[in-house]
Each structure stands twice: as C-alpha cells, then as structure tokens.
Amino acid sequence: MSEHDLRIGLVGAGRMGGDHARRIHERISGARLVAVGDPDADRAEQVAASVPGARSHGDPYEVISSSDVDALVIASPGVVHEPLLLAAIERGIPVLCEKPLTPDSTSSLRVLEAEQAGGKRLVQVGFMRRFDPEHVELRELLRSGALGRALVLHCAHRNPSSPPGFTSEMMIFDSVVHEFDTVRWLVGEEIRAVSVRRPRTTSAAPAGLADPQLVTIETTGGVVADVEIFVNCGFGYQVRCEAVCEHGTALAGAAGGLRVHGTAGWGGRIDADFSERFATAFDREFQRWADAARTGGVDPDAASAWDGYAAAAACEAGVRAQSEGTTEVRLVERPGFYA
Numbered sequence: 001m002s003e004h005d006l007r008i009g010l011v012g013a014g015r016m017g018g019d020h021a022r023r024i025h026e027r028i029s030g031a032r033l034v035a036v037g038d039p040d041a042d043r044a045e046q047v048a049a050s051v052p053g054a055r056s057h058g059d060p061y062e063v064i065s066s067s068d069v070d071a072l073v074i075a076s077p078g079v080v081h082e083p084l085l086l087a088a089i090e091r092g093i094p095v096l097c098e099k100p101l102t103p104d105s106t107s108s109l110r111v112l113e114a115e116q117a118g119g120k121r122l123v124q125v126g127f128m129r130r131f132d133p134e135h136v137e138l139r140e141l142l143r144s145g146a147l148g149r150a151l152v153l154h155c156a157h158r159n160p161s162s163p164p165g166f167t168s169e170m171m172i173f174d175s176v177v178h179e180f181d182t183v184r185w186l187v188g189e190e191i192r193a194v195s196v197r198r199p200r201t202t203s204a205a206p207a208g209l210a211d212p213q214l215v216t217i218e219t220t221g222g223v224v225a226d227v228e229i230f231v232n233c234g235f236g237y238q239v240r241c242e243a244v245c246e247h248g249t250a251l252a253g254a255a256g257g258l259r260v261h262g263t264a265g266w267g268g269r270i271d272a273d274f275s276e277r278f279a280t281a282f283d284r285e286f287q288r289w290a291d292a293a294r295t296g297g298v299d300p301d302a303a304s305a306w307d308g309y310a311a312a313a314a315c316e317a318g319v320r321a322q323s324e325g326t327t328e329v330r331l332v333e334r335p336g337f338y339a
C-alpha cells in the first residue's frame with residue numbers, strides 16, 4: 001500500500017459490494033478501499049470490517065462527499081444508481097457503476113448530460129464481459145476481418161436459478177442488458193430493433209415468470225443476434241456467444257476447463273455463477289479502471305455512460321417487444337464527447 005494509492009469509496013454493500021471490496025483489497029494494485037456506505041448500516045459495517053483501514057457509513061452520500069475518497073464504486077440496485085452517479089459527477093470523481101447505468105433511457109440521458117456539463121469523462125459501466133479474455137479475443141478476431149464480416153451471433157445466457165421477485169421484464173433489463181452491450185461492442189454498431197419470443201416455460205420457473213425467452217437483436221448494419229435467456233436452467237452458469245462470419249465461425253464461452261474421462265463417461269465442470277465465470281474479467285475491469293482513474297483518464301475499452309444509455313434504450317425496446325412484437329430502438333444523436 002502506498003500514499004499514492006487510489007482511495008476508493010464503495011456504496012452498496014450487498015453481494016457485489018462484498019465481492020468488489022474483497023477484490024480491491026486482495027487483488028487490485030495501486031488502490032485501496034477507504035469507505036463503505038449502505039443505508040443498511042450493518043451491511044456497510046460488515047463489509048468495511050473485512051478490509052483493514054476501511055470505515056463504514058450508514059449514509060452512502062457521506063462516502064461520496066468524503067475528501068479522502070478519490071474514486072467511487074457503485075454496487076447498489078440499479079434503481080438508485082442515478083442520484084449516486086449525479087453526486088459523484090458533481091464532486092468530479094471517477095466512478096465505476098455496476099450494470100445497469102440506470103434502469104431507463106431517460107434517466108441515463110440525465111447522467112450523460114451531467115457528465116458532459118462537467119466537461120470530463122468520469123463514468124464507467126460495469127459491463128465486465130468486455131474484460132473476459134475469450135470475449136476480448138473474439139472481438140479482436142472479428143475486427144481483424146480474418147473470418148470476413150460477422151453475419152449472425154448465437155448467444156446463450158443461462159443462470160442456475162432466478163432470485164426471488166425476478167420478473168419476465170427483468171430477464172430483459174437485468175440479464176439481456178449484458179447481451180445488448182456485448183453485441184454493440186463486438187460488432188461496433190448500434191442496435192436497431194429488438195423482438196422477443198416466448199417458448200414454453202420451464203417447470204422450474206416461479207409462477208408468472210416466462211422462462212426461457214428468445215430475444216432477437218438487429219444492429220444498424222444488419223447483423224442479427226439471437227439470445228436464449230434462461231434464468232432457471234438449474235445446472236449452472238453459462239454465457240456463450242458464437243459469431244457466424246462470411247468465412248468461418250468463432251465461439252466464446254464453450255465449456256472449458258479440465259475435461260475428465262472416467263468410468264462410463266467423460267465430462268468437465270460448469271461454473272456455478274457469474275463471480276466464478278467472470279472472475280478474471282471482474283479483476284481486469286477493476287485493475288484497468290483503477291489505473292485509469294489514478295492518472296485522471298478513462299479506459300477506452302470499457303463501457304462509457306453512452307454505452308450504458310444505449311443498453312438502457314435497447315432494454316426498453318426489449319420490454320415493449322415482449323408484448324408488442326418487433327420494436328425499434330431510438331437513440332439521441334451520439335455527442336462528440338463520447339466519440
């Protein structure tokens with residue numbers, strides 16, 4: 001630890017907040033956690049107690065206004081991201097905000113406006129797949145043109161089970177929000193339209209949840225991505241994306257790891273959850289964010305507030321498409337600030 005470390009404040013001390021606190025303490029260099037805030041003061045205290053030198057606040061805004069906080073991590077539920085982001089932008093500190101930027105495009109636009117008014121890029125959205133080695137390799141391959149142009153993407157996003165209160169709409173704006181960002185980032189084009197189909201529902205789904213769903217995403221350049229979102233698959237956590245190109249295909253997220261051949265069978269293992277599947281991605285995301293924040297810059301490969309807004313707009317179209325059929329995505333003109 002050095003006096004030049006980036007001093008990080010964390011708001012939201014739930015599952016992700018706890019993970020990120022550990023990550024910063026154990027695996028990120030040049031940065032340390034100094035304050036944790038959560039309206040649930042016990043949670044804040046518990047997470048702060050797990051990191052030597054960190055203190056807790058029952059008011060998250062006290063963390064944001066603390067003069068010894070150089071940069072902020074937001075790991076609270078999406079519905080409260082906007083006021084926390086606006087407070088961080090007002091103080092002029094870099095912020096890494098867990099997905100989503102905000103839950104809808106109107107509030108995302110307010111964040112974009114505040115950031116532009118401050119004149120400096122400060123916001124990064126936690127779309128961690130951008131740091132997953134296989135997804136990075138797939139993007140580089142697509143950009144190299146070695147397989148020709150991408151035509152179709154086949155994506156699967158499976159969770160073992162949905163948390164209590166998870167709704168059919170959340171399957172779009174809490175889960176498929178990752179694919180909206182991944183597709184835009186892989187292809188380098190905005191999303192033009194979204195449609196949703198509902199196959200028959202798994203008997204494992206809680207009452208009222210239409211699970212799985214098939215989401216079709218069309219980009220402005222004519223790439224079509226199909227996404228199977230299945231949040232009660234029961235057996236583990238899987239995220240896959242296969243790109244079909246003019247001269248070949250490439251798949252990120254194929255079952256990897258050790259392949260075991262044993263009595264009467266062979267097999268490998270499946271990750272249990274996102275913290276396992278994307279452990280390396282989260283670590284890289286945080287290290288690169290901290291490195292950029294320490295020098296007053298932003299990571300050009302990370303998701304910006306613009307990316308967060310574009311994903312929110314696609315999610316809105318996706319939720320409308322659940323009942324209205326194919327729905328177009330309308331974006332404001334991209335400001336030069338986010339070029």
Ligand SMILES: NC(=O)c1ccc[n+]([C@@H]2O[C@H](COP(=O)([O-])OP(=O)(O)OC[C@H]3O[C@@H](n4cnc5c(N)ncnc54)[C@H](O)[C@@H]3O)[C@@H](O)[C@H]2O)c1
Nearest residue numbers: 011012013014015016040060075076077078080098099274
């Ligand atoms: N990148 C990923 O794969 C991934 C995975 C899970 C969750 N997330 C995102 O991380 C965020 C947190 O999710 P979680 O699963 O940790 O939720 P959680 O419910 O476990 O924890 C959220 C915490 O935020 C606190 N909180 C509520 N209002 C607050 C406020 N105004 N200010 C500060 N804290 C407040 C709650 O008391 C709670 O302790 C969400 O945005 C979620 O979408 C991302």
Ligand SMILES: O[C@H]1[C@H](O)[C@@H](O)[C@H](O)[C@@H](O)[C@H]1O
Nearest residue numbers: 099159174175176178231274
């Ligand atoms: O909040 C979580 C998280 O974003 C996971 O990465 C995703 O797989 C889940 O579907 C979502 O509910």
